[in-house]
Amino acid sequence: MGCTAQVWLEARMDADGNMRLKADSDSEITKGFCSCLIWVLDGAEPEEVLNLKTEDLGAWSVVGLQGRSNSRVNTWHNVLIGMQKRTKDLVAEREGKPPGEPFPSLVITADGIHAKGSYAEAARFLLPDELKIQELVNVLREKRIGVVAHFYMDPEVQGVLTAAQKHWPHIHISDSLVMADTAVKMANAGCQYITVLGVDFMAENVRAILDQAGFSEVGVYRMSSERIGCSLADAASNPAYMDYIEAASMASPSLHVVYINTSLETKANAHELVPTITCTSSNVVQTILQAFAQVPGLNVWYGPDTYMGTNIVELFQQMAVMTDDEIAEIHPEHNQDTIRSLLPRMHYYQDGTCMVHHLFGHEVVEKIKEMYCDAFLTAHFEVPGEMFSLTMEAKKRGMGVVGSTQNMLDFITDRVQEALDRNVNDHLQFILGTESGMVTSIVAAVRGLLRSGRVKVNVEIVFPVSSDSVTRTSSGSSNGLSSGEVGNFMEVPIIPGVATGEGCSIHGGCASCPYMKMNSLNSLLKVCHHLPEQKHDLLAYEAARLNLQTRHGKLIADVGCEPILHMRHFQATKSLPEKLIYQILHPCGNGKSTAFS
Structure with missing residues (x-):
């Protein structure tokens, strides 16, 4: 992954315990770069392979890479890291060490998704209840209610909202800044009320920005009678x-x-x-x-x-x-x-x-280095320094992004589109370094791209959590899942995001904000059904003016x-x-x- 051309890499350990490496590419220039690495590392001891740093390649660039594009240099770096990952695996196998427990993940394909590992037991967002969708659309349309929601909501709620968007245009899921701007557009389009699925400061911002824009008569409602903190x-x-x-x-x-x-x-x-x-x-x-x-x-x-x-x-x-x-x-x-x-x-x-991003600490970073060093890395700017540095290093190699939730989503979709444009079968693996609720928007965006492709591209979204942070599925659950197989929701294996934050661990996290999970579908329907005749019952839900x-x-x-x-x-x-x-x-x-x- 991360290479402009296709690159194939083979690694094995010979009888003397030395590394034997082969590589090939469909690009002559890239094949030449790989040959340089083979010349240096084939037959080397594992420690020599593992100790070579990517910055050491900078000296070589003076000789061989001047004038070459960054993508070519990235190929050289990424192949080296692939060699080192395979070397680590072979050393562990030789020493009889059990393979590490992988992070849970979702593999997205054009046909559905496949769950790997355990993290939670709710997959309703894949095929949301049609009756709930229709109920929501009817009440939003009848009462001219707009919905602005944050990426970090519970996946089940996001699934219903995403499906409802096809029937009612005034539903928008985004990061916090765009929520208030979108609310103004909804008010301009005639919405009488705006419901906010987020934390309290987001509803507060929506209320204030609407007032500044001259829409003081438009009501703004939160999703809980209790405080939704941050x-x-x-x-x-x-x-x-x-x-x-x-x-x-x-x-x-x-x-x-x-x-x-x-x-x-x-x-x-x-x-x-x-x-x-x-x-x-x-x-x-x-x-x-x-x-x-x-x-x-x-x-x-x-x-x-x-x-x-x-x-x-x-x-x-x-x-x-x-x-x-x-x-x-x-x-x-x-x-x-x-x-x-x-x-x-x-x-x-x-x-x-941030209590969620705090969880991307040392344990998570060490496991990424050990097991996922050749994957694409995405990280929110709020993550601890160790995760930030690791992802910034990946960014230099064209393998990572640090930024907002929208930046991360754009990076993933751009890499998927590039894979489709290459017109070859591929498997892309992304580490998701932010709140797990983000997966719903990723699934929707990626599935939309994959359906239009002529080749088989699979996209794996990996959730960095510690082993203490998972919820096991029932013994009768299947390990595989596709959208066509969902019948009884109790039999669906997983999606990331433990309900209401339960099961989280300070050792690596479940990356799930308990405050965001206070925004339930039942609360949204309750608020919508009570408007406007029973507004007096919603005083605790109203985003009051400061x-x-x-x-x-x-x-x-x-x-x-x-x-x-x-x-x-x-x-x-x-x-x-x-x-x-x-x-x-x-x-x-x-x-x-x-x-x-």
């Missing part, structure tokens, strides 16, 4: 976070870059202390680099996700040793000198984590939306708005930005 948003609501922002206000000029996954109250209170712009996992790097480019001597204070902050700093440290041309490809206004100069002025909060005020007497809803609008300006123009630049350069003596004096 560990990351909670971290930013801690007084320690405001202490961090207070410290930032003492340094001038300063910009606070706050993750979108925080409450409006956090955004508003911070913005009155330090000029603030929101960011997402897909645009945070460009936002920060653009800010440093536009404001000389700027201090950037990122929060609240500690892992993301750590990963941003590591990325900038990697950029500091790149060539100016390589840096310019990432951001055209930066070079080696500017990147090195900004590092001391890049700050991040030290005590904020009438609270900041410490300087401004409405939190108004002040908290401004950092979001600053980000929208950046996304549209690739530059920070003049208003924000003015706030950065002209702070007031009492700590609040000029715009709110």
Whole structure:
């Protein structure tokens, strides 16, 4: 995988315990690259094969790879890693070590899916109940209700919504930023109510953005009468976070870059202390680099996700040793000198984590290195540094992506489309480094591509979990599953995502957010059926307007939306708005930005 041409690799161990390697390719250039590796490693001791690092190949590139495309260099690196994986397997076999327990996975084909391993026992999303679909579509259409939902929902709910989309266009599943934007489009199209399947800050954002867009009469409803929290948003609501922002206000000029996954109250209170712009996992790097480019001597204070902050700093440290041309490809206004100069002025909060992405720790990373080093890696920007570094290394070889949920989905579908375009049978394996609910959108997108292909391409989505994090199926369950075989749901083996988060382990995780799983299909139907006649029964479900005020007497809803609008300006123009630049350069003596004096 990851090679532009087709490459075949054979590895065995001879009687003396040395590695014997063969390789072939349908590309003459690639065959030549493989021959170089064979020349160096065929007949070598296993340790020699395993100790060769991909960076060692950099010296060879001076001789043989100058002027060659990155895809050719990636082929060389990927074949080496394939050799090392097979070497590890043969060494373990020689030493009589039992093979490692693989991570659970789903294999997606044009005909259906096949479950490998145990992780949960709900596969209803594959063939959702037609009566439930019709019931939902009828009530949404009758009452003009739009649905915005996050990728991390329970797969069963996503399955019903995905099927219902074909009959009612005002259903949208996305990451958190797009949810509010889509709600505005739904209101423009005549929706009277918006239901939000996510956590509370997402419903809060939808409510505030609709008000800003002039749709205050459109109702917004959450999916629970109880609080639907978020560990990351909670971290930013801690007084320690405001202490961090207070410290930032003492340094001038300063910009606070706050993750979108925080409450409006956090955004508003911070913005009155330090000029603030929101960011997402897909645009945070460009936002920060653009800010440093536009404001000389700027201090950037990122929060609240500690892992993301750590990963941003590591990325900038990697950029500091790149060539100016390589840096310019990432951001055209930066070079080696500017990147090195900004590092001391890049700050991040030290005590904020997402409870799901925290689980992609050391145990998971070591197992990926051991058993999946030749697979495609995808990782959310919120994962711990070890997983981030591993995936960034894979990215250099064309084998990985780090970013938002949408970035990950795009990477998977792009690789699948490339495999179909090659017009050869193939098996692609992807490590999913984010919340397991993401699998529903992946299955839908990949199945759509595979049905249009003329060749047999299989796509395996691997879920990194520890052995303590699985739910076993019943003894009568089958190990195989295709969409045509689903009859009795009790007999369906698995899909990833333990219901309500039960069965999770701190040793590697089940990558399932218990807060997101509070968004049930029953709650959605209850809210829809009660509208509008029984609205009084839904008071606890309503996303109320924030009438609270900041410490300087401004409405939190108004002040908290401004950092979001600053980000929208950046996304549209690739530059920070003049208003924000003015706030950065002209702070007031009492700590609040000029715009709110």
